[in-house]
Amino acid sequence: MNSPTPNWRERAAALAIDGRALVDGERIASASGETFDKHSPIDGRRLGAVVRGRAEDVNRAVASARAAFDDRRWAGKAPAARKKILQRFAEGILAAKDELALLETLDMGKPIRYSLAVDVPATARCIAWYAEAVDKLYDEVAPTADNALALITREPMGVVGAIVPWNYPMIMAAWKLGPALAAGNSVVLKPSEKSPLTALRLAEIAVAAGLPPGVFNVVPGYGGEAGEALALHPEVDAIGFTGSTRIGRRMLEYSGRSNLKRVYNELGGKSAFLVFPDGDVERAAETVADSMFFNQGESCNAPSRVLVHESIAADFAARVAALAPRYQPADPLDPGTVMGAIVDETQLDTVLGYIAAGLADGASCLAGGRRARAETGGYYVEPTVFDGVTDSMRIAREEIFGPVLSVLRFADEAQAVAMANASAYGLQASVWSDNVHRAHRVARALRAGTVHVNQYDEDDITVPFGGYKQSGNGRDKSLHAFDKYTELKTTWLRINPA
Numbered sequence: 451m452n453s454p455t456p457n458w459r460e461r462a463a464a465l466a467i468d469g470r471a472l473v474d475g476e477r478i479a480s481a482s483g484e485t486f487d488k489h490s491p492i493d494g495r496r497l498g499a500v501v502r503g504r505a506e507d508v509n510r511a512v513a514s515a516r517a518a519f520d521d522r523r524w525a526g527k528a529p530a531a532r533k534k535i536l537q538r539f540a541e542g543i544l545a546a547k548d549e550l551a552l553l554e555t556l557d558m559g560k561p562i563r564y565s566l567a568v569d570v571p572a573t574a575r576c577i578a579w580y581a582e583a584v585d586k587l588y589d590e591v592a593p594t595a596d597n598a599l600a601l602i603t604r605e606p607m608g609v610v611g612a613i614v615p616w617n618y619p620m621i622m623a624a625w626k627l628g629p630a631l632a633a634g635n636s637v638v639l640k641p642s643e644k645s646p647l648t649a650l651r652l653a654e655i656a657v658a659a660g661l662p663p664g665v666f667n668v669v670p671g672y673g674g675e676a677g678e679a680l681a682l683h684p685e686v687d688a689i690g691f692t693g694s695t696r697i698g699r700r701m702l703e704y705s706g707r708s709n710l711k712r713v714y715n716e717l718g719g720k721s722a723f724l725v726f727p728d729g730d731v732e733r734a735a736e737t738v739a740d741s742m743f744f745n746q747g748e749s750c751n752a753p754s755r756v757l758v759h760e761s762i763a764a765d766f767a768a769r770v771a772a773l774a775p776r777y778q779p780a781d782p783l784d785p786g787t788v789m790g791a792i793v794d795e796t797q798l799d800t801v802l803g804y805i806a807a808g809l810a811d812g813a814s815c816l817a818g819g820r821r822a823r824a825e826t827g828g829y830y831v832e833p834t835v836f837d838g839v840t841d842s843m844r845i846a847r848e849e850i851f852g853p854v855l856s857v858l859r860f861a862d863e864a865q866a867v868a869m870a871n872a873s874a875y876g877l878q879a880s881v882w883s884d885n886v887h888r889a890h891r892v893a894r895a896l897r898a899g900t901v902h903v904n905q906y907d908e909d910d911i912t913v914p915f916g917g918y919k920q921s922g923n924g925r926d927k928s929l930h931a932f933d934k935y936t937e938l939k940t941t942w943l944r945i946n947p948a
């Protein structure tokens with residue numbers, strides 16, 4: 451095992467945590483003065499106090515966002531001017547790279563190497579990409595007779611509430627902020643109570659970059675308090691939500707109970723990974739292990755349901771199990787570590803509960819299956835591989851959100867597709883076959899927002915991300931994300947003959 455780099459430990463010890471909200475360009479306490487203690491999942495250490503926002507705090511933030519939108523201090527700027535400020539925001543994120551990476555790792559437990567190499571650069575790239583796009587988008591002129599002109603224009607929605615999860619706190623926030631801010635909206639962001647720290651720093655960086663006060667506010671707090679108040683608020687025009695399917699359902703109810711605000715849900719997944727005997731089985735095993743165990747398995751698109759042709763299933767499961775020890779959890783502050791801590795004790799118990807359910811249902815555990823590093827005071831789980839899983843088992847159907855992979859068997863292509871599609875979710879899928887006809891056939895038949903062929907990890911801000919069925923609606927990323935944060939307006943003009 452590599453020894454921890456003292457640098458990160460020292461920096462972590464010296465880090466000052468400011469858990470105040472950011473509203474109208476200022477860091478502020480909650481109206482009630484209430485806070486909650488944020489602990490690190492790495493070792494259980496208390497990181498600091500964070501504002502426990504409630505309805506009054508949300509009201510203040512929404513009022514600030516509304517005022518900023520209504521006086522057009524942001525929406526009224528030329529797109530090229532918004533671009534410049536957002537580019538400075540992206541540069542500021544990169545300039546604060548080490549601090550943001552450290553905060554993310556301490557807050558939610560992912561390895562520092564990935565916070566540095568993935569989360570910070572992806573966040574900056576997302577903001578910069580939407581900034582660069584916004585002065586290159588043209589509106590439309592409809593085909594009309596000589597006596598009329600019809601303009602079809604996009605306008606910002608107004609106030610966008612962004613409610614995000616803890617697994618990629620900065621990236622999930624950026625997927626909302628990038629298109630919403632570039633389009634001219636004001637945003638109130640409610641980060642997860644399990645990972646609020648980087649959102650607050652992002653907002654400070656945005657203000658320092660020149661984003662006018664009120665355009666980007668952050669109110670930390672619990673889902674049932676700050677989150678609910680934001681989703682019910684009559685002055686919020688749209689909610690960009692990423693989180694569980696259970697809470698996504700509530701977002702639709704909140705909208706129905708309040709002002710019919712637009713709701714865009716990016717929800718859970720149980721993505722199928724189909725391996726046919728005519729595919730590159732060795733590379734498939736490497737890829738599924740890498741993708742499944744990345745981010746401690748806490749990824750909405752983790753390929754947790756591996757469907758393998760019965761002729762190669764035992765061999766495939768054994769290969770993946772043999773790879774699992776590579777991902778053994780270790781100290782997240784050690785740059786050599788590839789798997790870190792589970793976000794908190796509740797999530798640890800959920801993951802261990804699913805492992806127990808798999809064993810009780812008769813699946814065979816080929817690797818892992820236990821808590822690790824309990825002596826650190828943190829929450830770690832061994833990378834776990836189950837074979838002999840059947841469709842009816844809970845571990846095959848429900849999202850676990852931890853490092854637990856299930857291998858199921860199919861007899862032929864039709865059964866493979868039917869099994870893959872027999873899920874309430876439809877976020878991603880992967881098909882492994884060197885037969886080009888089969889690969890296309892199966893890719894077309896799979897009901898998922900993204901289908902990978904002979905790979906899994908390709909991803910970029912240029913392509914949409916989101917799900918079919920109960921994995922959500924609308925899409926994050928790409929130019930399509932502007933659809934969520936803009937209204938289409940038709941303007942008819944009459945032109946008199948000379």
Ligand code: NAD
Pocket residue numbers: 613614615616617618622640641642643671672673674675676677678679681692693694695696697698700716717718719749750751849851877915916917921922926
């Ligand atoms: P969660 O649904 O528990 O919480 C998400 C956010 O909603 C948090 O900020 C939380 O505080 C807030 N919230 C909770 N209850 C609320 C309520 N009653 N009213 C308003 N807000 C409320 O999800 P989580 O555990 O933070 O994240 C994990 C889930 O997110 C997984 O299901 C995962 O698949 C999903 N996810 C999806 C995507 C995607 O793009 N599809 C990406 C990442 C994560």
